[in-house]
Amino acid sequence: MCGIVAAIAGQNIVPVLLEGLRKLEYRGYDSAGLAVLNGAQGTQLRRLRAVGRVAELAAQADEQKLDAAIGIAHTRWATHGVPSERNAHPHISDGLAVVHNGIIENFEPLRARLTGLGYTFTSETDTEVIAHLVRHHLKNHPDLVDAVRATCGELIGAYAIAIVTEGEDSRVVVARHGSPLVLGQSDSGNYAASDTSALLQVTRNMIYLEDGDMAELTRDAMRIMRLDGTPVARPVQVSQLSADAVELGSYRHYMQKEIFEQPAALSNTLEMLAQARSITPNLFGVEADNVFRSVRRVLVLACGTSFHAGLVARYWLEDIAGIECTVEIASEYRYRKPVADPDTLVVTISQSGETADTLAALKYAKSLGMTRTLAICNVPESAIVRESSLRFITRAGPEIGVASTKAYTTQLAALALLTLAMAKTRGTLSVAQEEKYLGALRHLPGAVTRVLELEPQIQAWAERFAMKHHALFLGRGQHYPIALEGALKLKEISYIHAEAYPAGELKHGPLALVDRDMPVIAIAPNDALIEKLKSNIQEVRARGGELYVIADAGTEMAEGEGVHILNMPENYGLLSPVLHVVPLQLLAYHAALVKGTDVDKPRNLAKSVTVE
Numbered sequence: 019m020c021g022i023v024a025a026i027a028g029q030n031i032v033p034v035l036l037e038g039l040r041k042l043e044y045r046g047y048d049s050a051g052l053a054v055l056n057g058a059q060g061t062q063l064r065r066l067r068a069v070g071r072v073a074e075l076a077a078q079a080d081e082q083k084l085d086a087a088i089g090i091a092h093t094r095w096a097t098h099g100v101p102s103e104r105n106a107h108p109h110i111s112d113g114l115a116v117v118h119n120g121i122i123e124n125f126e127p128l129r130a131r132l133t134g135l136g137y138t139f140t141s142e143t144d145t146e147v148i149a150h151l152v153r154h155h156l157k158n159h160p161d162l163v164d165a166v167r168a169t170c171g172e173l174i175g176a177y178a179i180a181i182v183t184e185g186e187d188s189r190v191v192v193a194r195h196g197s198p199l200v201l202g203q204s205d206s207g208n209y210a211a212s213d214t215s216a217l218l219q220v221t222r223n224m225i226y227l228e229d230g231d232m233a234e235l236t237r238d239a240m241r242i243m244r245l246d247g248t249p250v251a252r253p254v255q256v257s258q259l260s261a262d263a264v265e266l267g268s269y270r271h272y273m274q275k276e277i278f279e280q281p282a283a284l285s286n287t288l289e290m291l292a293q294a295r296s297i298t299p300n301l302f303g304v305e306a307d308n309v310f311r312s313v314r315r316v317l318v319l320a321c322g323t324s325f326h327a328g329l330v331a332r333y334w335l336e337d338i339a340g341i342e343c344t345v346e347i348a349s350e351y352r353y354r355k356p357v358a359d360p361d362t363l364v365v366t367i368s369q370s371g372e373t374a375d376t377l378a379a380l381k382y383a384k385s386l387g388m389t390r391t392l393a394i395c396n397v398p399e400s401a402i403v404r405e406s407s408l409r410f411i412t413r414a415g416p417e418i419g420v421a422s423t424k425a426y427t428t429q430l431a432a433l434a435l436l437t438l439a440m441a442k443t444r445g446t447l448s449v450a451q452e453e454k455y456l457g458a459l460r461h462l463p464g465a466v467t468r469v470l471e472l473e474p475q476i477q478a479w480a481e482r483f484a485m486k487h488h489a490l491f492l493g494r495g496q497h498y499p500i501a502l503e504g505a506l507k508l509k510e511i512s513y514i515h516a517e518a519y520p521a522g523e524l525k526h527g528p529l530a531l532v533d534r535d536m537p538v539i540a541i542a543p544n545d546a547l548i549e550k551l552k553s554n555i556q557e558v559r560a561r562g563g564e565l566y567v568i569a570d571a572g573t574e575m576a577e578g579e580g581v582h583i584l585n586m587p588e589n590y591g592l593l594s595p596v597l598h599v600v601p602l603q604l605l606a607y608h609a610a611l612v613k614g615t616d617v618d619k620p621r622n623l624a625k626s627v628t629v630e
């Protein structure tokens with residue numbers, strides 16, 4: 019979702035703001051803007067806004083030779099009011115500017131009150147109430163920090179905000195409640211942003227604000243306090259993230275780069291197994307052994323692609339660890355009244371660790387008495403990780419493409435490890451099985467590399483495919499969630515309508531859709547259900563449907579009229595879903611290329627979904 023950058027330094031900060039916004043582009047946005055004070059053009063607030071790309075904003079800044087020592091900047095992903103220049107942030111109230119990530123739920127009564135007090139609104143956003151409210155509170159609280167604190171006391175909802183104002187022009191005030199915000203400290207100045215990647219250009223010294231924190235940044239100092247004014251100290255953490263991990267290099271798109279990074283991402287995630295003779299629950303935290311022994315069930319909470327990872331894990335956990343597992347969409351769970359069993363391990367899965375629905379569902383589960391929690395996440399300092407007692411950090415590296423690929427396969431690797439660790443502590447895993455699975459996990463990066471070599475054939479499929487308007491994905495057992503993930507990828511980036519079904523459901527409805535214009539992608543691993551799947555495939559063929567089958571070695575399926583086969587290099591048993599999803603990622607990618615869509619930033623979608 020949208021991103022914030024703020025800077026105060028001894029020199030021109032405009033290039034820092036713009037570079038920060040570029041680094042946050044991956045989160046998804048529809049417009050961008052900035053406001054600056056104190057520079058070559060004088061002490062008055064200056065604002066630039068543009069619909070579309072940061073490049074457009076940068077061109078404007080260039081044209082105006084913008085130069086300033088203090089500033090705030092924003093990429094917006096509209097929640098309230100259409101994407102337009104007038105709704106783009108920063109929003110201004112008489113020389114005071116604010117950028118905001120999140121949603122102010124009580125903006126309507128606040129707007130009515132402020133309008134009554136004579137404030138004029140120029141946008142449809144919820145954010146604009148913040149600007150006028152701070153301006154209003156400045157009348158009784160002349161200190162900007164006090165006025166922001168009084169404002170936050172009236173806001174309901176989620177926010178990360180950064181504020182500058184004329185007349186208070188030696189500081190930036192920031193606050194967070196429910197949306198991420200990190201501070202960056204350097205000799206040249208002080209900074210804030212929605213995530214670390216925006217600040218690595220100036221510093222590695224990061225301070226992660228907690229919910230309910232605010233901070234005053236001056237050229238030489240930072241003062242952090244709670245929203246009630248109590249000073250707090252937050253540790254400086256030196257980020258290990260490599261600045262070029264987010265460069266595109268020789269790839270055309272981040273998604274392509276990330277698909278091909280999967281072998282490395284998996285081997286980084288599974289690095290601790292390289293020399294290990296056995297699986298230790300401690301990989302999930304020191305308390306993991308106790309927790310895994312004592313819980314009676316697992317509840318997975320996640321959204322989107324992460325939800326699909328959870329669905330695969332359900333097959334694994336029940337089959338191998340013999341523990342009951344339910345998987346729920348976080349945005350639904352948070353609003354229903356579930357029967358809460360305190361002997362549950364709550365597992366949240368999120369690439370960013372800031373997914374608002376997953377975080378809220380986790381907090382809700384805890385409030386219901388389910389306090390044993392495990393986060394599977396790609397960002398160590400994220401809110402979901404901090405909110406959980408156990409953690410497993412996938413080491414996929416920064417994922418920039420909106421459509422998740424390497425985060426997904428590393429989540430599957432983490433969930434396979436979780437299954438084995440739980441099976442071991444619960445006594446359902448023999449030593450021989452443990453050795454076998456360990457070997458398979460170690461070999462996984464190599465196996466994915468071999469699947470990636472099938473790209474030319476998938477590319478050829480994509481060319482036939484891209485002209486279609488609909489597609490059906492079929493899978494069975496642990497590959498049904500892979501069919502769901504394949505359909506989601508295709509929808510997300512190529513805008514081809516796709517649906518996934520467990521193949522056995524075909525005759526209960528979707529078979530009615532099958533004709534020559536409906537390509538059907540079948541995932542055909544060589545497992546116990548293969549004969550049943552072959553029958554399902556015949557059902558499609560008999561109705562004239564064109565089949566694209568991703569078949570394991572040994573399935574003995576032959577190409578023929580209307581039947582295209584992609585032969586997978588090997589049958590991978592338990593971990594087969596990790597391999598089968600890769601051709602589906604490539605299929606979506608190449609179909610999107612043929613269609614000429616914006617692969618890394620599909621329309622209407624955002625990367626880290628930090629609003630509800």
Ligand code: HGA
Nearest residue numbers: 019020095097098119120
């Ligand atoms: N609600 C604000 C900010 C939206 C946001 O955080 N997007 O990620 C708006 O609509 O402008």
